[in-house]
Amino acid sequence: MTFLIQQTLIYAIPLMIVALAGVFAERSGIINLALEGIMIFGAFVGVLFVNILQGVPFFHDAFASKSWLTLQGLELLAMLAAAVLGAVFSLLLSFASVNLRADQTIGGTALNLMAPALVLFLIRIIANQNTLGMAEGDAASWFMIKKSTFGIDRKTDLGFLGETFVNKVYLATYVCILLFVVLSILLYKTKFGLRLRSCGENPQAADSLGINVYKMRYAGTTISGALAGMGGFVYALTTANCASTGDVAGFGFLALAVMIFGNWKPLNIAGSALLFGLFKCIAASYDSIDINGDGICMLAKAPISSHVYRMLPYLITLVVLAFTSKKSRAPKAEGIPYDKGQR
Amino acid sequence: MKKLFAMLLAVAMVFSLAACGGNPSGENSQPPVNGGNEESAEPSQAPSEAPSEALPAPGSNPADDIPDTMTSADSKYQVAFITDVGQLKDKSFNQGTFDGVKLYAAANGKSYKYYQPANGDAATDDDRYDAMKAAVEGGAEVVVCAGFMQEAALKKAAAEFPDVPFVFIDGYPIGLDNVAGISFQEEQSGYLAGYAVVKEGYEKLGFTGGGGGQNPACCRFGYGFVQGANDAAKELGKTVDMNYSWQYGANFQASPELQTMMNGWYSNGTEIVFACGGSMFNSVVAAAAANDGLVVGVDVDQSAQSDTVVTSAMKGLAASVQWAVAKVYDGTFSEIGGKGTSLGAKDDAVGLPTATWSLENYTIEEYEAQLADMASDKLVVDSMVAEEDFAKLAATEWSNVALNIIE
Numbered sequence: 001m002t003f004l005i006q007q008t009l010i011y012a013i014p015l016m017i018v019a020l021a022g023v024f025a026e027r028s029g030i031i032n033l034a035l036e037g038i039m040i041f042g043a044f045v046g047v048l049f050v051n052i053l054q055g056v057p058f059f060h061d062a063f064a065s066k067s068w069l070t071l072q073g074l075e076l077l078a079m080l081a082a083a084v085l086g087a088v089f090s091l092l093l094s095f096a097s098v099n100l101r102a103d104q105t106i107g108g109t110a111l112n113l114m115a116p117a118l119v120l121f122l123i124r125i126i127a128n129q130n131t132l133g134m135a136e137g138d139a140a141s142w143f144m145i146k147k148s149t150f151g152i153d154r155k156t157d158l159g160f161l162g163e164t165f166v167n168k169v170y171l172a173t174y175v176c177i178l179l180f181v182v183l184s185i186l187l188y189k190t191k192f193g194l195r196l197r198s199c200g201e202n203p204q205a206a207d208s209l210g211i212n213v214y215k216m217r218y219a220g221t222t223i224s225g226a227l228a229g230m231g232g233f234v235y236a237l238t239t240a241n242c243a244s245t246g247d248v249a250g251f252g253f254l255a256l257a258v259m260i261f262g263n264w265k266p267l268n269i270a271g272s273a274l275l276f277g278l279f280k281c282i283a284a285s286y287d288s289i290d291i292n293g294d295g296i297c298m299l300a301k302a303p304i305s306s307h308v309y310r311m312l313p314y315l316i317t318l319v320v321l322a323f324t325s326k327k328s329r330a331p332k333a334e335g336i337p338y339d340k341g342q343r
Numbered sequence: 344m345k346k347l348f349a350m351l352l353a354v355a356m357v358f359s360l361a362a363c364g365g366n367p368s369g370e371n372s373q374p375p376v377n378g379g380n381e382e383s384a385e386p387s388q389a390p391s392e393a394p395s396e397a398l399p400a401p402g403s404n405p406a407d408d409i410p411d412t413m414t415s416a417d418s419k420y421q422v423a424f425i426t427d428v429g430q431l432k433d434k435s436f437n438q439g440t441f442d443g444v445k446l447y448a449a450a451n452g453k454s455y456k457y458y459q460p461a462n463g464d465a466a467t468d469d470d471r472y473d474a475m476k477a478a479v480e481g482g483a484e485v486v487v488c489a490g491f492m493q494e495a496a497l498k499k500a501a502a503e504f505p506d507v508p509f510v511f512i513d514g515y516p517i518g519l520d521n522v523a524g525i526s527f528q529e530e531q532s533g534y535l536a537g538y539a540v541v542k543e544g545y546e547k548l549g550f551t552g553g554g555g556g557q558n559p560a561c562c563r564f565g566y567g568f569v570q571g572a573n574d575a576a577k578e579l580g581k582t583v584d585m586n587y588s589w590q591y592g593a594n595f596q597a598s599p600e601l602q603t604m605m606n607g608w609y610s611n612g613t614e615i616v617f618a619c620g621g622s623m624f625n626s627v628v629a630a631a632a633a634n635d636g637l638v639v640g641v642d643v644d645q646s647a648q649s650d651t652v653v654t655s656a657m658k659g660l661a662a663s664v665q666w667a668v669a670k671v672y673d674g675t676f677s678e679i680g681g682k683g684t685s686l687g688a689k690d691d692a693v694g695l696p697t698a699t700w701s702l703e704n705y706t707i708e709e710y711e712a713q714l715a716d717m718a719s720d721k722l723v724v725d726s727m728v729a730e731e732d733f734a735k736l737a738a739t740e741w742s743n744v745a746l747n748i749i750e
Contacts, residue, residue, distance in 0.1 A: 002610075003606070003607065003610045003611075007603050007606060007607075010599075010603075011599070011603075127432075128411060128432065129430050129431060129432035130430040130463075131430060131622065133625070137649070137650075138628055138629055138632035138649055138650075138651070139629060139632070140629055140632035140633040141632045141650065144632070144633055146633075146635075154635065168633055168634070239599035239602060240597060240599065240602075240625070240629075241597065241602075241625045241626065241628065241629035243597070243625060249598065249599060280600075280603075281603055283600070284591070284599075284600040284601075284603035284604050284607075285603045285604045285606065285607030287586075287604070287607065287747075287749050288604075288607030288608055288610070288611040289607065290611065297611070306749075306750055
């Protein structure tokens with residue numbers, strides 16, 4: 001059970017935070033198809049940041065002396081760097097779709113095409129290979145919070161909650177959950193959130209009430225870029241051993257699907273990301289999932305072909321979509337460039 | 344506003360046109376300057392490597408000091424290397440083979456160059472053929488091709504250029520006299536690793552291989568690993584568990600799915616996993632580090648890459664490349680051309696890195712005694728071909744290994 005929850009979170013968290021990134025852009029009226037591209041770019045920036053700072057004596061010594069607070073600080077700094085550069089990268093999309101009133105779908109696609117090429121190009125220049133990883137060590141030994149981090153013996157039992165949420169976790173996971181909650185509140189319970197959402201529904205009306213639609217759309221897309229960039233790094237950190245390859249295994253597109261699946265609402269998005277993550281986890285590790293802790297892996301023993309398990313995440317998505325898509329409702333004005341003169 | 348923008352665009356276009364026109368002349372003036380540089384002297388200055396050392400002392404790999412790219416004065420490259428799928432610097436198969444090219448070239452003052460077939464992991468036979476052709480047209484006197492997937496392209500290229508010798512690493516004879524197939528007895532290497540970890544005291548093992556069960560080298564590694572574990576367990580009078588899978592490694596790449604599967608194995612008690620294939624290593628190591636698990640590396644000594652690596656099932660890639668390329672230059676290529684040479688313990692081409700392993704209960708003396716037995720045919724490890732992989736593993740009665748095949 002502990003294993004299942006932890007692995008589900010590892011898949012679900014990047015999906016969740018990037019889907020929320022999509023919400024911020026779309027709620028302000030900009031379709032952000034570039035999530036995948038921004039993730040790729042963010043992952044690269046974060047990994048490069050870690051790679052460089054690993055060589056700095058301060059952090060190098062921190063690893064040697066096991067001062068984990070410093071290492072967690074490095075992780076947070078890398079997330080911040082990925083977020084900032086992700087936001088900068090997304091400005092390209094904002095500029096094209098707000099100032100130039102270009103087609104947002106095409107602008108996003110262009111960024112998606114550009115990001116992997118640009119990242120691979122930079123990686124080849126920097127590392128002369130196709131993957132940029134950590135300068136030394138593994139992501140888990142540098143950044144993962146384990147029992148040994150706090151000096152607790154590996155065999156001590158922390159109870160179910162301790163084992164699941166304190167042992168073998170990344171700080172990034174909790175930062176993302178916290179951000180998710182804070183930003184959801186921002187979107188729904190603040191003046192700024194209301195204004196942002198109004199620009200995605202009826203920008204003309206919003207403008208008539210004195211809201212600067214262009215500014216709001218810039219804000220939405222920039223927050224979106226920051227979150228997607230950070231999500232990209234979190235993905236690289238938790239599922240790719242902190243390596244950047246110009247690829248995030250389609251997680252950006254999955255996040256788009258999760259966003260639509262979650263009907264552009266944060267709570268639904270969290271639910272669908274967890275659902276998808278859970279089945280993704282079952283698909284990959286059905287042979288060693290021990291639900292009730294009796295040492296028997298029921299799923300592997302069941303007379304079901306392994307292919308069925310691997311189909312599950314996609315089957316479930318199809319089934320749920322079939323039942324819920326009727327109620328699905330996109331922000332009304334998304335994708336339409338705002339033109340002051342139009343009515 | 345619009346007018347201004349249009350004008351800016353027009354100006355930009357004119358400039359870019361001018362830039363396009365300007366470039367070639369600039370380039371024309373460049374080469375003589377570059378050619379004048381005495382870069383051709385570089386390879387002979389590089390430290391020479393004792394070619395007799397079959398498995399180079401790891402940790403201080405001398406090949407790392409030789410640059411991957413060099414510029415030759417006449418822009419001809421004598422020793423060419425065509426990579427397998429995956430990246431050049433995979434710290435495993437490609438890199439190990441290319442190390443051999445670099446070491447030979449550096450020691451003998453030859454120029455060298457690597458060619459990566461286009462389209463990366465999705466490279467077709469045509470892409471590989473194009474790379475070989477480019478190598479020959481680039482002045483290659485010998486072409487080293489890594490990986491059994493090069494076969495179809497090699498048949499075409501070697502027939503077209505019968506005067507150029509090709510060295511086919513992880514390969515076999517393909518009916519052309521200018522192609523030397525060099526393969527390894529990976530089963531021996533896998534056996535040594537499997538035997539060592541069980542003797543060390545591990546009882547729950549795992550094997551995850553690349554190539555989806557279609558890669559002959561990986562299949563031999565895995566088959567040998569099970570045999571070694573079985574024999575060691577028999578001697579110790581116990582039964583060991585082993586998970587065995589080809590899942591999520593078909594293209595040798597790291598993936599979140601593989602990492603999740605490995606997390607599952609480790610958290611279910613698996614102590615040590617044999618990560619058999621290129622960049623997949625990353626996923627296995629990430630899971631191992633998270634769960635305080637251990638890893639057996641492959642092809643080259645991978646202990647420097649992670650603290651989780653206990654030992655590595657090595658094959659002498661760099662040594663065999665140097666050996667084969669040397670045969671081209673001393674005129675004895677006909678001894679191996681058109682034939683398949685299988686290198687094993689006899690040729691000092693398989694083994695474990697005793698200097699860097701972190702085994703404590705299994706001693707170097709025991710290991711060396713076993714290696715000597717292998718070399719003298721006292722200990723014979725059964726080999727296999729790729730097609731019979733699962734069938735043969737499943738059909739064999741393993742007396743002391745509880746084999747759990749995950750399809």
